[in-house]
Amino acid sequence: MGIEIPFDVASIAGPEIGGIAPPEVIGCYITSARRPLLVVGSEILRDNFFVEIAIEIGKKGIPIAATGHSMRGFVEKKYTENVYYYNLHELTNCLRDPNWKGLDGAGNYDFVIFYGIIYYYASQMLSCLKNFATDPLMRTVSIDRYYHPNARMSFTNIMPRMEDEYKDMLKKLVESIKR
Amino acid sequence: MEEIKKGGLVDVFDLKNVDIHIGEIVDEGEEEEEWEPMGPHPMPRIATLRDWDFKLLNRYKPFYAPICDMCCLCTYGKCDLTGNKKGACGIRMDAQQGRMVLLACLVGCSAHCGHGRHLLHDMIKKFGPDVPIDFGPEVDIEAPLTRLVCGIKPKTIGDYDEVFSYVEEQIVQLADALHTGQEGSYMDFESKALHMGMLDSLNKEAADIIQIACYDMPSGFPGDGPDVPFVDVGIGTIDTNKPVIIVIGHNVPPSADIGVYLTENDLEDKVEVGGICCTSIDTTRVYKKAKIVSALGRQLRVLRAGIADVVVIDEQCIRADVLELCQRVQSPMIATNDKAMHGLVDRTDDDPDKIVDDLVSGRVPGVIILEPDQVGEVAVRTALQMDKKRRSLKFILSDDEFKYYVNDCILCGSCTLACPNGLYIGEANKSAAAGNLKPLADLFDICVGCGRCEQVCKKHIPIVDVMTKAAYPQLKEEKGRMRIGRGPIWDSEIREAGAPLVLGTIPGIIAPIGCGNYPNGTKDAWLIVKEFAERNYIVALTGCMAIDCALWKDEDGKTIYEAHHGGFSGGGVINIGSCVSNAHIHDATIKVASIFAGRPLRGNYEEIADYILSRVGACGVAWGAMSQKAASIATGFNRLGVPAVVGPHGVKYRRAFMSRPDRKEDWKLIDASDGSEVYVEPGPQDLLVACETVEEALPMMAKLCIRPSDTDRGRSIKLTHYIDLNQKYLSAYPPDWHLFVRAASDLPIATRNELLKKLEDEQGWKIDWKKKKIEEGPIRGYNPSFNPTNLERLVRGKK
Structure with a gap:
């Protein structure tokens, strides 16, 4: 399945590139986080299923930063309890600062999950965190249908004909997050 | 004593073998009048406005998202800067990013400066330096940026020589800062980038003022401004039953000459002139029959559609493979600017008959003509002849070709990985093969027209052409107005x-x-x-x-x-x-x-x-x-x-x-x-x-x-x-x-109560409901006489 090259094929930043991992491994990795954050973009709106996955993760106590216009999906589903609109550029600007108070005022996060974000936008924001959110180290994963070398861990590229498989991966991921 | 006029000649005591250079000549009464007292920062240098920059940069801190984690600008490297590491020269990742931003701004600023300077040379050659900058009764402040940055109130286009000299010197100094072993602070790289940006804005103003003055483009006269006429926009507005000239780029003099030639030879209704990118906009400011074919994003597809009987390029935003694209559809190309010559032969000052003959016969795919006033005749005569020759050619795929290609797609996904927008082209091909063209036609507008997909297609499908074919019915009807x-x-x-x-x-x-x-x-x-x-x-x-x-x-x-x-x-x-x-x-x-x-x-x-x-x-x-x-x-x-x-x-x-x-x-x-x-x-x-x-x-x-x-x-x-x-x-x-929100009066009247309630419930603000007043909560209260500034020197009186 998939191809182990960046979804935008020339998006090879340098020697430090993240690995491809199956959903169970990424789920365990998220479980190990002390204070994780789910960052959600507008691509979740292409199918209710993807909004529901975000809500499932949110229900595990992981706050959600709704970027782009993804907020719509949460409002429609009447799930806004721990969902905060934030522009992704501005959010990443905060995430790189260890002294940021976080969305809830309780401090910055140690782990960020990128989901449903336009590939090249996410790639650049992951690059910022990789290069500048290093002390303390902020761990990043992508659970999009793209391989993101700037994330520490990512799914592989998944083409539309394998959409069902991708949905299964997301279900497995949610199951494997233990909180 | 004999009075020397600008551009005039003078006989100096019958001297022989003497070469006398005369710099600026100050005419009587031409000394800079005191139109306004000089401010503190005329012609600022790199460090002059650094304090202002740092005020901005301390509030709006530079944020970096590296697109490449390495530096490969010197032989110490490649250096891996991942994680804000330092390279061998000592530069950190953040400063390297500031450096790359400055480099990008340098390239951009140089393009506008080069364009403006080129335009000034051409216009002085054609009209002389004394073309007045007079924008009519509605525009007294003719050049705000020139006044603001340089402290100059330009009266003629010749006055812009000094402005460009200032900008050129600053550009060189800023470029110097990019060298290994110079600047090391990201904040200072950004201050320099801001300086470059300011120079760029000055370039733009200079270039537009020069072309407005020389070509009588709309400015501040009756009929200008809000009342300028409309122009047709879109591929569908081009009448392909006529010879078609397509102009591409940003520098208008060659395209203006095409308009002049058509007008002088009564050919305005017999030849279509359409433009792509900014040259198209500027051509419509000087030649009223011109049309705008498209913006930059459609350049590849307009050229591949083969509607051009001749293509004229000037400078900037021209595809690097433009000549190859023209050859593919048998459109002769005329390059008119030494910054974009595409390997062609310079035929400036050649006999137009010979140039036209060479282009029409196909002996050469294109020519260079660097003298704008020679472009019109060659372009128009070539278009008139090529139209007859090219009339029978078809460049839009036939139905059978289209079917073959969409069926040939193996859904490998290579095109998607090559696409800047990650478009799922294969899936759209699959729908088209099943008879539903809509997904493929819908991609036409989202596609940015780069053509990277075709290069990686394992089946060598001409994806751009396939997409254009699917969208062709809509394209023919693309007829806008602006x-x-x-x-x-x-x-x-x-x-x-x-x-x-x-x-x-x-x-x-x-x-x-x-x-x-x-x-x-x-x-x-x-x-x-x-x-x-x-x-x-x-x-x-x-x-x-x-x-x-x-x-x-x-x-x-x-x-x-x-x-x-x-x-x-x-x-x-x-x-x-x-x-x-x-x-x-x-x-x-x-x-x-x-x-x-x-x-x-x-x-x-x-x-x-x-x-x-x-x-x-x-x-x-x-x-x-x-x-x-x-x-x-x-x-x-x-x-x-x-x-x-x-x-x-x-x-x-x-x-x-x-x-x-x-x-x-x-x-x-x-x-x-x-x-x-x-x-x-x-x-x-x-x-x-x-x-x-x-x-x-x-x-x-x-x-x-x-x-x-x-x-x-x-x-x-x-x-x-x-x-x-x-x-x-x-x-x-x-x-x-x-x-x-500073006070209740900042809230819209129609929803004031609702918003006050939200402020009370969600933000914990204290509201006096009887007076409908905010008692506590805002960052500050509303003060109508607040006179905000970031500059201490502007304080008029101390508290």
């Missing part, structure tokens, strides 16, 4: 709009500018313009966004230009002109400070930028920003205190300028009336920020028009739009709307 570029905003318009803009009752100036690297097609450009024009903002456009938004129509069949007036007042939709014309948007904000507020301009950049940042609610949007010019343009706007929103591809510029509203200490201003320090709301919150989708960008732009100086009435209008746009596109209240 106003021709009007150039400067009139002083009288500024007098009318200045007060409502500063007070906030016209909620802002929205300036859609730049290239077509959109995330989701040209319709977003139209939506941005429509949304703000209908909300009584002033929408001032230039370049490709000005073209792209004209392709779409409302339910009454009107384009956005036809549905709105073209004046600089609320609800206006103004085509300012080409990329260089967007200096008039800077100029409009400067003129607000000068004409409305009476601030001195001459050599007074810092004070004017400070005024604009705190008081003029303007926001640029470069939704498809692509080029290095766009980087320097945005950076120039930023130094002047105007924020800009870019589309998601804009994050690839690596750098943004964003503030932190949660850092109260960053939001301390001075009240110039008494010197007191005031903590204010975050307006504008960012100077450069990317949005993921147009739905997110719309409320963001409304927010970035909020300024500390807004009156309560103005703030309530701005808040209304900010909140409403959030609700419309994000289905929610903006989480930070309360930050912008």
Whole structure:
């Protein structure tokens, strides 16, 4: 399945590139986080299923930063309890600062999950965190249908004909997050 | 003694074998009149405005998202800078990013400077240096940026020699700073980038003023300004039954000569002239029969469609493979600028008969003609002959070819991985093979027209042609309308709009500018313009966004230009002109400070930028920003205190300028009336920020028009739009709307009670419900006499 090259094929930043991992491994990795954050973009709106996955993760106590216009999906589903609109550029600007108070005022996060974000936008924001959110180290994963070398861990590229498989991966991921 | 005239000859005592060079000649009475006392910073050098830059950079801290983690500029490297490591020369990743930003701005600024200087050379050669800069009764402040930055009030185009000399020297000094072993601070790289951006804005103004003056383009005379005529836009407007000349680029003299030749030879109705990118906009400012075929994003597809009987290129934004594309469809090409010669032979001053014969016979694929006044004859005569020769050729795929290709697709996904927008082309091919062309036709507008997909297709499918075929029925009907570029905003318009803009009752100036690297097609450009024009903002456009938004129509069949007036007042939709014309948007904000507020301009950049940042609610949007010019343009706007929103591809510029509203200490201003320090709301919150989708960008732009100086009435209008746009596109209240409330009177009357209740419930503010007054909560109260500044020297009296 998939191809182990960046979804935008020339998006090879340098020697430090993240690995491809199956959903169970990424789920365990998220479980190990002390204070994780789910960052959600507008691509979740292409199918209710993807909004529901975000809500499932949110229900595990992981706050959600709704970027782009993804907020719509949460409002429609009447799930806004721990969902905060934030522009992704501005959010990443905060995430790189260890002294940021976080969305809830309780401090910055140690782990960020990128989901449903336009590939090249996410790639650049992951690059910022990789290069500048290093002390303390902020761990990043992508659970999009793209391989993101700037994330520490990512799914592989998944083409539309394998959409069902991708949905299964997301279900497995949610199951494997233990909180 | 004999009087020497400019450009004149003089006999010096019958001397022989003596070479005398005469520099500037000062005519009697030509000494610089004291039109305004000189300000503190005429012709600023690299360090002159550094304090202002650092004020900006400390609030809007540079944010970096490296697109490459390495540096490979010297032989120490490649150096791995991942994790903000230092390279062998000692430069850290953050400084390296600032360096790359400065490099991008250098390239962009040089393009505009080179263009302007080239234009000046050509115009002086053609008309002499004394062409007056007289923009008519409606434009007294003819060159706000030139006055502001250089302290010069230009009277003739020849006066711009000094301006370009200043810019060129600064560019070289800034380029020097890029060398290994020079600058090491990211803040100083950014200060230099801001300096480069300011120079770039000056270049643009100079270039447009020169061409307006020489070609009698619209300016401040009756019939200009809001009343300029309309022009056809779109591939469907080109009559391919006639010979067609397509002009591409940014430098108008060769295209203007085509218009002159057609007019002089009574061929105006017999030959079509259509343009791509900014040359098209400028050609319509000088030759009324010209049409705009497309913006930059469709260049590849227009050329591949084979509608051009001859292609004329000048400079900038021309595809590097333009000659190959022309050869593919047997369109002869004429290169007219030494910056884009494409390996052709220079035939300037050759016999036109021979050049035309060589082009028409196909002996050469193209020629170089560097003298603009020789281009018209060759282009027109070639087009007339090629039209007959090419008439039977077809470049749109036949139905059978189309079917073959879409069936041949093996859904390998290579095209998707090569596509800047990650389009799923294979799936659309599959639908087309099954008889449903819509998914493929829909991709046509989202496609940015780069052609990378074709190079990686394992089945060698001409994907661009396949997509064009699917969209062909719509393309034939692509017929838009826009106003021709009007150039400067009139002083009288500024007098009318200045007060409502500063007070906030016209909620802002929205300036859609730049290239077509959109995330989701040209319709977003139209939506941005429509949304703000209908909300009584002033929408001032230039370049490709000005073209792209004209392709779409409302339910009454009107384009956005036809549905709105073209004046600089609320609800206006103004085509300012080409990329260089967007200096008039800077100029409009400067003129607000000068004409409305009476601030001195001459050599007074810092004070004017400070005024604009705190008081003029303007926001640029470069939704498809692509080029290095766009980087320097945005950076120039930023130094002047105007924020800009870019589309998601804009994050690839690596750098943004964003503030932190949660850092109260960053939001301390001075009240110039008494010197007191005031903590204010975050307006504008960012100077450069990317949005993921147009739905997110719309409320963001409304927010970035909020300024500390807004009156309560103005703030309530701005808040209304900010909140409403959030609700419309994000289905929610903006989480930070309360930050912008200073008093109950800042809240829209219609929803005041509801909003006060929200402030009480959600933010814990104390409300006096009897008086409908906010007792406690806001960052500051509303003070109508607040006179905000960032500059201590402007304080008039100490408390």
